[in-house]
Amino acid sequence: MTDHDLKSQRSGESLARELQQALDQKTALLHEVEHRVKNNLQLISSLLLMQARRTPDPAVRSALQGMLERVNAVATVHRRLFQSEDVERFDVSAFIRDLVSDVVGASGRHDIKATLNLERIDVPAVKAAPLALLFSELLGNAIRHAFPDGRPGEISISAVRENAHFRIEVADDGVGTETEDVRPGFGQTIIKLLCEQLRADCETTNANPGVRTVIRLPVNGKH
Amino acid sequence: METTHPLNVLIVEDEVLLATELSFLIEEVGCRDVGHAMSSDEAIALASALKPDLALVDVHLRDGPTGIEVARRIAADCGGIALFMTANVKRLPADFAGACGVIGKPYSEHGVKTALNFLKVCLREGRAPGLPPVGFQLAPEWAERWGLGDMAQSA
Numbered sequence: 001m002t003d004h005d006l007k008s009q010r011s012g013e014s015l016a017r018e019l020q021q022a023l024d025q026k027t028a029l030l031h032e033v034e035h036r037v038k039n040n041l042q043l044i045s046s047l048l049l050m051q052a053r054r055t056p057d058p059a060v061r062s063a064l065q066g067m068l069e070r071v072n073a074v075a076t077v078h079r080r081l082f083q084s085e086d087v088e089r090f091d092v093s094a095f096i097r098d099l100v101s102d103v104v105g106a107s108g109r110h111d112i113k114a115t116l117n118l119e120r121i122d123v124p125a126v127k128a129a130p131l132a133l134l135f136s137e138l139l140g141n142a143i144r145h146a147f148p149d150g151r152p153g154e155i156s157i158s159a160v161r162e163n164a165h166f167r168i169e170v171a172d173d174g175v176g177t178e179t180e181d182v183r184p185g186f187g188q189t190i191i192k193l194l195c196e197q198l199r200a201d202c203e204t205t206n207a208n209p210g211v212r213t214v215i216r217l218p219v220n221g222k223h
Numbered sequence: 224m225e226t227t228h229p230l231n232v233l234i235v236e237d238e239v240l241l242a243t244e245l246s247f248l249i250e251e252v253g254c255r256d257v258g259h260a261m262s263s264d265e266a267i268a269l270a271s272a273l274k275p276d277l278a279l280v281d282v283h284l285r286d287g288p289t290g291i292e293v294a295r296r297i298a299a300d301c302g303g304i305a306l307f308m309t310a311n312v313k314r315l316p317a318d319f320a321g322a323c324g325v326i327g328k329p330y331s332e333h334g335v336k337t338a339l340n341f342l343k344v345c346l347r348e349g350r351a352p353g354l355p356p357v358g359f360q361l362a363p364e365w366a367e368r369w370g371l372g373d374m375a376q377s378a
Contacts, residue, residue, distance in 0.1 A: 031311075031314075034310070035283075035310045035311055038310035038327075038328050038329050039238070039310050039328060039329075041328075041329040042238075042241060042310070042328045042329040042330065043238065043240060043241065045329060045331070046240050046241050046243075046244040047240060049244055049332055050240065050243065050244050050247075053247060072329075072331050075329035075331070076329075076331075078329065079327050079328075079329060079358075083312075083313075083327075097357075098357055098358070101356075101357045102331050102333050102334060102357065102358070103333075105333050105337065106331065106332065106333035
């Protein structure tokens with residue numbers, strides 16, 4: 001081996017070492033950011049919970065609970081997103097399973113049964129939070145409005161691929177829309193805006209009994 | 224009728240708002256909040272003095288990523304059980320430093336409550352009442368001990 005060969009071998013080795021160091025630093029930074037995102041979400045949700053606990057006004061409490069649910073939906077996304085090795089794709093069905101278990105459980109309504117029909121559906125990670133918020137609104141609506149006065153019932157949730165769309169459905173066998181407030185609330189506004197952003201169609205129909213909402217999301221909806 | 228004393232719980236968490244809120248959750252499920260520690264020294268001193276049944280331990284404390292050592296000391300010296308509550312689930316040691324499991328942050332109110340209720344049964348009966356609830360991952364050693372064999376992983 002000539003002097004020249006030795007030199008270039010050494011500089012190759014040192015280059016590899018530098019690249020590895022740079023990669024390690026970036027990985028450490030990514031972990032640090034992930035850690036901060038999760039901790040800050042925890043902080044926000046704990047703050048909302050604390051204030052909801054302290055406030056005597058039922059309307060204010062209910063508004064805070066609504067925000068808490070939304071923050072929890074986003075928090076569930078982040079727990080899921082970083083759990084998997086692939087941070088680019090988001091497993092919608094795994095998310096739905098987690099959120100339904102949490103939200104139905106937290107409602108304390110043991111008389112509401114949730115049935116799930118979930119296929120593996122992956123969406124780009126950038127769509128994870130808006131989709132999670134959208135789903136959370138539909139689920140929350142069903143739990144809050146479909147089964148008043150201790151009426152028992154079932155919420156059927158499905159997420160399947162249908163041609164060029166993902167089809168996500170939330171259907172309940174509750175009291176239906178007649179008894180609901182006709183004014184479009186904040187939740188309805190959020191649903192409308194998020195569907196625009198996701199280029200999704202959202203259709204709510206009478207399920208006789210109850211309400212069925214279907215969201216159709218383009219499989220390859222580029223942004 | 225047997226009267227079981229409420230589970231005494233120590234909170235080891237350097238974020239005071241989280242600790243305060245956890246304290247409410249602990250009381251709401253019928254456990255007793257016996258103290259808060261923000262650093263590893265405080266945690267070990269309180270655990271030795273109070274002998275809690277359970278310590279909820281964040282990995283990152285005021286003096287750095289010392290929560291793992293805290294859990295190890297509590298498991299080894301204080302007779303109590305540690306449970307991690309951290310955003311860094313993937314970076315826990317394989318043996319969980321003797322802790323019985325981990326609740327990943329960000330957790331939900333319901334997630335913490337169901338995990339605590341699950342643990343209450345495990346500690347009282349020496350057996351798990353079923354699979355651990357969503358969001359709660361059991362350490363392999365404790366899953367074995369509580370009759371779950373290799374099913375430690377919650378979905």
